[in-house]
Amino acid sequence: MVWFWLRPRCWDKRFTMSDKAATTSPLNVVIYWHMHQPEYRDLRNGEYHLPWTYLHAIKDYVEMVAHIENNKAARAVINFAPVLLEQIDDYAQQLEGYLNHGKALRDPLLSALAEPVMSLNKESRIYILKSCLRANQERLVNRFPAFKTLAKMAKSALRNPEVLRYYSEHFFADLLVWYHLAWMAETVRITDDRIKTLMAKQQHYSLYDRNLLVEVINELISGVIGRYRALAETARIELSMTPYAHPIVPLLLDFKSARQAMPEVQLPLADEYPGGLERSRWHMEKGMAVFKHYFGFEPQGCWPSEGSISAETVEMISQMGIKWLASGETVLRNSLHKSAVVPDKCIHQAYHYRHTEAACFFRDDGLSDSIGFKYSDWHADDAVANLIHHLEKIAESCTDKPEAVVSIILDGENAWEYYPENGYHFISALYEKLSQHNGLKMTTYSEYLETCEVRKPLNEITAGSWVYGSFSTWIGDRDKNRAWDMLVDAKIVYDRVMSKVDLSSERVQAINMQLATCESSDWFWWFGEYNSAESVAAFDEQFRLHLSNFYQLLNVEAPDYLAQAFSFGSGHPAMGGAMLPGQRQ
Numbered sequence: 001m002v003w004f005w006l007r008p009r010c011w012d013k014r015f016t017m018s019d020k021a022a023t024t025s026p027l028n029v030v031i032y033w034h035m036h037q038p039e040y041r042d043l044r045n046g047e048y049h050l051p052w053t054y055l056h057a058i059k060d061y062v063e064m065v066a067h068i069e070n071n072k073a074a075r076a077v078i079n080f081a082p083v084l085l086e087q088i089d090d091y092a093q094q095l096e097g098y099l100n101h102g103k104a105l106r107d108p109l110l111s112a113l114a115e116p117v118m119s120l121n122k123e124s125r126i127y128i129l130k131s132c133l134r135a136n137q138e139r140l141v142n143r144f145p146a147f148k149t150l151a152k153m154a155k156s157a158l159r160n161p162e163v164l165r166y167y168s169e170h171f172f173a174d175l176l177v178w179y180h181l182a183w184m185a186e187t188v189r190i191t192d193d194r195i196k197t198l199m200a201k202q203q204h205y206s207l208y209d210r211n212l213l214v215e216v217i218n219e220l221i222s223g224v225i226g227r228y229r230a231l232a233e234t235a236r237i238e239l240s241m242t243p244y245a246h247p248i249v250p251l252l253l254d255f256k257s258a259r260q261a262m263p264e265v266q267l268p269l270a271d272e273y274p275g276g277l278e279r280s281r282w283h284m285e286k287g288m289a290v291f292k293h294y295f296g297f298e299p300q301g302c303w304p305s306e307g308s309i310s311a312e313t314v315e316m317i318s319q320m321g322i323k324w325l326a327s328g329e330t331v332l333r334n335s336l337h338k339s340a341v342v343p344d345k346c347i348h349q350a351y352h353y354r355h356t357e358a359a360c361f362f363r364d365d366g367l368s369d370s371i372g373f374k375y376s377d378w379h380a381d382d383a384v385a386n387l388i389h390h391l392e393k394i395a396e397s398c399t400d401k402p403e404a405v406v407s408i409i410l411d412g413e414n415a416w417e418y419y420p421e422n423g424y425h426f427i428s429a430l431y432e433k434l435s436q437h438n439g440l441k442m443t444t445y446s447e448y449l450e451t452c453e454v455r456k457p458l459n460e461i462t463a464g465s466w467v468y469g470s471f472s473t474w475i476g477d478r479d480k481n482r483a484w485d486m487l488v489d490a491k492i493v494y495d496r497v498m499s500k501v502d503l504s505s506e507r508v509q510a511i512n513m514q515l516a517t518c519e520s521s522d523w524f525w526w527f528g529e530y531n532s533a534e535s536v537a538a539f540d541e542q543f544r545l546h547l548s549n550f551y552q553l554l555n556v557e558a559p560d561y562l563a564q565a566f567s568f569g570s571g572h573p574a575m576g577g578a579m580l581p582g583q584r585q
Contacts, residue, residue, distance in 0.1 A: 033412030038522035073435035082290035238444035243283035250310035307466030330469025334462035365582030380425035536569030
């Protein structure tokens, strides 16, 4: 009992009391990877319109878990959007049904690889060519000479469609196999003899070869969620959750919250999103239920979609029993300024907003953005050395704060497409060097909170996200505002139908799931001229499709405007637009 009262408020378990008195506390470092893909299915029939969920599963989700499995000292926090977990599980069920029960696959690209008889009419040929060219030219195409040759032929055929009839079934088989091999995790490429054999063959892939590749894909996808769960059960990682369909909760709660970081922003015509608090709670409750279904326990932490928070968002999340949440550094700095607080030289601390219980952590934008946008062209050892050097500088500025904690938070999937070998050497070196450094301690937020009770008060919060500390990526642009007004129109119809029509519980569930999909942040992310024409067209079509399906479920005629595209891109954003930095460059 005496020991309890003498224990410091931030206690490092690796030291006894006497050791602690003579030793500087290591700097707490949290590596936080966020995994997220939107709903790519047409919920009416389960067919996929884009293949990114399963491709990132075999390349990135299995890669990231393998690195931690391979280093017992590594620690990380991993976040999965609930709608992504459901899609991974759906692919696992599809593949099991295809391989063992003669059922059809509902993803056209995966089906093209797997089906014995290829459908090679002109439309199908063009679809395969375009799909198999959606890869980083330098890292995923040029790396493999056979794939590079096939990709060159594919581009030529798209420029001159009249030559398509001369492209044989063998060409399309080889192109599909190589595309999937290029998207394979490096850890799998190194260790799996079946993948080694397929890569060594180079060309003339048979039906047996394609089946072998599908079997590998099945094993990877069906096992990946369980691998994360196993690491969480042994406390080697912490898993956190996101509101179900990845909505920007502060905007659901109040459009005007965008003006806190952007006072002059032009908002949608609608004054508000009707019933935003109710919908926000629905996404939180559904997200927590999905998390527990797949991982077997309640989540302790939350990454609000895109790190987007407001005072009302923090209050709601805290009221739901979440112990911690995280956001971006610019949100913290804006909030400190609003609170008339001069930031400490060491801002890397846990905070709490007024009376709320949830601890708030904030991303170090410089370190996180360096991984996402800077280090991909560096030698892995140089990049890791540079990162650790910056952490050491932070540790020096925080020597009087044993409770200091640095949060490195970023996309855990898209960044690696721009690294050599899918970031294999960088990530391996990162965990190795951090685990060996006496002055740095990899930890998780829940582990940190077990031993550190210190919270710095945050009296005000300036609403924003990890992207620029604002909501400019999702609202304010003409096309983004138009999308919000479309969504508001649909929600008004939803409220009217739900209040007057007696629907079955199954119909209500289907309607709510479709509405949740329409509320996803991803559609708004891609709208706007600064994104590429291809990406904007794909997500414009998806958004209008989901809204049309929503009206169909409500048994209400869809508005005429849903028949016409409303957003057109013409830009060439960094990293293809799939990632944005925390700070404006």
